[in-house]
Amino acid sequence: MKLTYFEFPGRAGPIRIALGIGKIAFEDERFAYADWPNLKGEMPLGAVPVLDVQGTRLCQSNAILRYAGRLSGLYPDDLLEAAKCDQMLDTIEEILSRIVDTMMMEGEEQKAARDGLCEGPLPFFLDAMQTMVGTDDKPYVAGGKLSVADLKLANFVGMLSSGQLDYVPTDFVERNAPGLAAHAAHIGSLPQVAAQTA
Numbered sequence: 001m002k003l004t005y006f007e008f009p010g011r012a013g014p015i016r017i018a019l020g021i022g023k024i025a026f027e028d029e030r031f032a033y034a035d036w037p038n039l040k041g042e043m044p045l046g047a048v049p050v051l052d053v054q055g056t057r058l059c060q061s062n063a064i065l066r067y068a069g070r071l072s073g074l075y076p077d078d079l080l081e082a083a084k085c086d087q088m089l090d091t092i093e094e095i096l097s098r099i100v101d102t103m104m105m106e107g108e109e110q111k112a113a114r115d116g117l118c119e120g121p122l123p124f125f126l127d128a129m130q131t132m133v134g135t136d137d138k139p140y141v142a143g144g145k146l147s148v149a150d151l152k153l154a155n156f157v158g159m160l161s162s163g164q165l166d167y168v169p170t171d172f173v174e175r176n177a178p179g180l181a182a183h184a185a186h187i188g189s190l191p192q193v194a195a196q197t198a
């Protein structure tokens with residue numbers, strides 16, 4: 001099995017961690033941004049991550065993440081809990097795609113777009129996701145235990161809080177959705193997760 005993506009975590013981060021936790025052997029093919037133009041044409045949708053498995057080339061990060069979760073015991077068996085897991089994965093993709101739309105912008109255009117997100121859509125989505133996580137001391141998205149939805153959510157909150165997104169303050173999640181900041185801290189502190197990210 002081979003996972004192909006850029007060097008940074010991005011949409012592949014939770015997949016790498018899930019496969020690592022499950023001790024599923026895979027080739028972690030990471031390429032430099034400069035090499036992307038040569039690779040893009042080989043990808044089914046001209047995008048990554050892509051997972052090659054048994055002669056099949058899979059795209060769409062959430063489909064790959066669910067597959068990794070099923071292989072690794074990190075996807076709920078219960079149908080309703082699985083739907084809750086999917087609900088979070090799809091919600092993150094919806095707001096993430098709006099953030100990604102600002103990545104290629106520069107200067108004032110990027111500032112205006114990111115300020116616009118921070119004034120409305122981002123707090124709205126964070127609040128909805130906080131409700132999905134719940135208010136337990138040790139919150140999980142689904143099934144009362146670790147799933148790929150927790151990995152993707154913690155990865156998303158980490159990205160928002162990293163300071164690498166200009167015009168998105170590092171304390172934005174803490175101020176707008178403290179439950180999500182607590183969730184990310186909890187997930188990152190789990191030994192099986194920390195062992196993958198160390």
Ligand SMILES: N[C@@H](CCC(=O)N[C@@H](CS)C(=O)NCC(=O)O)C(=O)O
Nearest residue numbers: 010011046047048049059060061062
């Ligand atoms: N819906 C797709 C989106 C994939 C996507 O846009 N990937 C980005 C990296 S996170 C990409 O390949 N960007 C380069 C490009 O589109 O040329 C998924 O979830 O996998």
